[in-house]
Amino acid sequence: MESQMLRYTLDKLDKLDYTKVCNKKVDPKFELGAVLRYFDNEVPILFNNVKGYDMDLIGGLYGSRNIFYDLMDTEKENRIHKIIDAIANPKEVKRVKDGPIKENIIKKNIDIIKLLPIPTSHEKDSSSFITAGMLIVKDPETKDIHMAVRRFQINSKTNISTLISGASPHLRELIKKSEEKNRPIECAVVLGYDAEYLIASQISSSKYGLDKHMVYSALKGEPLEVVKCHSVDIEVPAYCEIVLEGEIVPNKKVVEGPFGELMGYYGEVAPNPVMEIKTIMHRNNPIFQHAFPCREEHLSNGLIREAEVYSSLCNVVDVEDVNITVGGGCRLHAIISINKKNEGDGKSTILSALGSSKDIKHVVIVDKDVDIYSYKDVEFALASRVQAGEDVVIIKNCLGSGLEASHVYKGLSDKMGIDATKPLNETSFERAIIPEYENIDISNYF
Missing domain, CATH: 3.40.1670.10 (UbiD C-terminal domain-like)
Structure with missing residues (x-):
């Protein structure tokens, strides 16, 4: 029985009574995002009738602190120490030859627009966007892995823009070197991961210099099972849902944006690198993972920041x-x-x-x-x-x-x-309390 990635997460969320299921036909353009936003992106919703697609979509997965705590078997009081311990004591991964992610491998006639129910969230968004994609990039020289959640603007059947912001100096430097040498960078985009994977992705590569897959193993309390991609030399979780494989093309950029961003404003419009998709791997009956901009990624980032601020203080x-x-x-x-x-x-x-x-x-x-x-x-x-x-x-x-x-x-x-x-030592600031009854179980009274 699998214990990692999205399907294990959905089973656990269902048992904890967190998930809602939407059976109504929902348009991925605007309507789906409106449903997620109604619940402040705090409620996981499984859409099993996305207009124009046979594939189910899950959104709002990781928009709540309590969901993170429950999925990671931790509590508010000790979550900071759990994160700090995982960063300080990363654990090895488990490399396997095969996994469910390799149940389907598409190499010809790739068309992500027809295959994946990729939503458009806001009125002025330049296109539909993959918002929960975990970008994994391998440095051609050092073989070091960079891993982070990115948004991907859909440009064509096989071409997507990859946002590389100023908050990613390590990746920006890697892109710069590839352009100087006119050499593509192998990469993969992972969809269908669990809470620990998202948390591990948010630690700073430049600050800690860690393999984030090893941080995941420490957070999870068991080795992350990974398999090698079909067409690129990158390892991905064996139990994830969908993997897009390809290359970041050197010296080729497409204008990315506008896009409704973190604080509810549209972000800057600028040329960004593009990824050419060469292969798609996916599980049988894959579930597309979506994050309405941009609660889930930034909440996980905030949890890491809390640990960092706590440590600095x-x-x-x-x-x-x-x-x-x-x-x-x-x-x-x-x-x-x-x-x-x-x-x-x-x-x-x-x-x-x-x-x-x-x-x-x-x-x-x-x-x-x-x-x-x-x-x-x-x-x-x-x-x-x-x-x-x-x-x-x-x-x-x-x-x-x-x-x-x-x-x-x-x-x-x-x-x-x-x-x-x-x-x-100023008694006038003492708060009035009710002794023994500050925290009562009100259900005992009604």
């Missing part, structure tokens, strides 16, 4: 927890709880958090009695523990995130930190 203050918020695009806003021991701890946390990542724009520091996942509780701290003249820190003209519209407009970002911690 450990040598500065007694940090309790870090929430890189969904409302801030899982990268722009951080709410951090600390066990305050000195009057300067709040300000020190602000400086360390802002310095840990150029993407973080606003941070709020609270005491450990505040629930950083409850906006009501955080607002309570802001309302009752902050005096702007003393507790707000503003740093002007910093580097910011290319995914944030005002930064793109200005080219720089002002950063802000709010110290919403209470003064030490």
